[in-house]
Amino acid sequence: MKNFSQRIENIKESPLTRWDSEIKKAMRNNGNIISLNSGQPDFDVPSVVKEKIIKVANQPNGEGNNFYISVQGSEEVRKAISLFQKEVFDLDYLSEEIILTNGAKEGIFLSLGALIDPGDEVILVAPYWSTYREIINFFGGKVAVVSTNKDFHLDIEKIESTVTKKTKAVIINSPNNPSGAVYIKKELEQLAEIARHHNLYVISDEAYGTIRYSDIDYCSIASSEGMKDRTIIVNGFSKSFSMTGYRLGYTFSSVEIAKAMLKIKSNSTGNTNSFFQAVIANALLDHFDELVVSYESMRKEFEKRKNFLCKELDELGVEYVDPEGAFYVFVRIPSKSGMNSEKFSKYLLNNLGIAVAPGIFFGDDFDSYIRISFASSIENIKEATRRIKGII
Numbered sequence: 001m002k003n004f005s006q007r008i009e010n011i012k013e014s015p016l017t018r019w020d021s022e023i024k025k026a027m028r029n030n031g032n033i034i035s036l037n038s039g040q041p042d043f044d045v046p047s048v049v050k051e052k053i054i055k056v057a058n059q060p061n062g063e064g065n066n067f068y069i070s071v072q073g074s075e076e077v078r079k080a081i082s083l084f085q086k087e088v089f090d091l092d093y094l095s096e097e098i099i100l101t102n103g104a105k106e107g108i109f110l111s112l113g114a115l116i117d118p119g120d121e122v123i124l125v126a127p128y129w130s131t132y133r134e135i136i137n138f139f140g141g142k143v144a145v146v147s148t149n150k151d152f153h154l155d156i157e158k159i160e161s162t163v164t165k166k167t168k169a170v171i172i173n174s175p176n177n178p179s180g181a182v183y184i185k186k187e188l189e190q191l192a193e194i195a196r197h198h199n200l201y202v203i204s205d206e207a208y209g210t211i212r213y214s215d216i217d218y219c220s221i222a223s224s225e226g227m228k229d230r231t232i233i234v235n236g237f238s239k240s241f242s243m244t245g246y247r248l249g250y251t252f253s254s255v256e257i258a259k260a261m262l263k264i265k266s267n268s269t270g271n272t273n274s275f276f277q278a279v280i281a282n283a284l285l286d287h288f289d290e291l292v293v294s295y296e297s298m299r300k301e302f303e304k305r306k307n308f309l310c311k312e313l314d315e316l317g318v319e320y321v322d323p324e325g326a327f328y329v330f331v332r333i334p335s336k337s338g339m340n341s342e343k344f345s346k347y348l349l350n351n352l353g354i355a356v357a358p359g360i361f362f363g364d365d366f367d368s369y370i371r372i373s374f375a376s377s378i379e380n381i382k383e384a385t386r387r388i389k390g391i392i
């Protein structure tokens with residue numbers, strides 16, 4: 001048989017997906033494992049969304065959205081998302097600047113597919129979600145990793161000194177998975193200055209945008225002067241509304257970039273799930289306030305868990321930075337353990353029945369970290385830290 005494509009040779013399966021399968025296997029043998037590894041909220045779908053699911057399903061043939069629709073997404077849902085983003089994040093996008101995607105993940109794939117030629121460099125701010133790295137590799141781009149400062153915020157000087165003639169784009173993710181950092185306006189302004197000066201695109205993954213804990217001046221880099229046309233915002237309903245499996249995401253970009261991305265989408269996935277677009281359009285247009293209440297109550301519950309977990313981590317005396325958003329704490333492994341992040345995570349899984357994610361999955365510089373997810377109950381967090389207290 002002939003070889004598979006070089007593109008496939010260039011990429012690896014997502015380490016988080018692989019690790020998740022290992023955890024599930026361990027769970028089948030041991031019913032007492034606590035998962036603090038989850039990358040998805042553990043809440044129910046908002047009740048107004050459930051109501052709309054039933055309503056749309058019962059519509060007559062055709063109106064039930066069983067047919068192909070616009071590859072870009074229905075006009076109705078794009079208008080509804082445009083209103084939502086204006087209200088919640090003060091972002092102004094017209095429906096022609098929006099594409100409905102199969103989760104934020106497809107948004108990242110389309111963005112890099114539209115921008116990257118083989119040999120182009122993409123600056124990746126680390127710690128990072130590994131999908132960015134693999135998709136850059138898939139398109140033949142070169143990953144230029146730039147680590148953040150010790151608070152996990154942008155190191156602007158390092159970013160600027162990494163730019164070369166071949167640099168095409170920078171990828172940022174705020175609120176950040178895994179560090180929980182939320183970039184402030186000032187640092188985004190500084191990054192925008194670099195992007196304008198060196199003529200770079202920015203892919204801004206804002207998937208955790210509604211999950212924030214501090215009162216900092218949150219905004220998108222796209223709102224900086226001259227940045228709207230050079231930024232692709234990637235977002236979705238997975239994290240804010242606990243709907244990871246429904247696979248509904250979206251991008252905001254200039255019309256020109258949207259057209260480029262649609263060339264890929266129209267020849268690959270086609271339209272994103274039409275049924276669920278109708279559900280979300282109905283829910284956003286009829287029950288906007290209830291949806292805001294629902295993500296806000298989820299955020300408050302996450303905040304309680306975060307505070308509880310951080311208190312426990314303080315008692316354990318481990319090093320971490322209090323997360324400003326998302327639902328993870330990136331914790332330094334005590335050096336006396338003498339283990340790297342995969343060994344330590346395996347030790348926690350096999351000896352203490354606690355599942356966390358190894359820091360190495362988020363960049364080579366982070367092999368002395370683990371990511372603890374608080375998308376799990378306070379009881380679970382309490383029991384996990386009780387088990388750890390015995391060994392640290």
Ligand code: PLP
Nearest residue numbers: 039103104105129177207236238
């Ligand atoms: N972006 C980040 C930073 C993530 O952590 C994840 C999922 O874990 C995604 C995007 C993917 O989200 P979606 O379910 O919308 O594809």
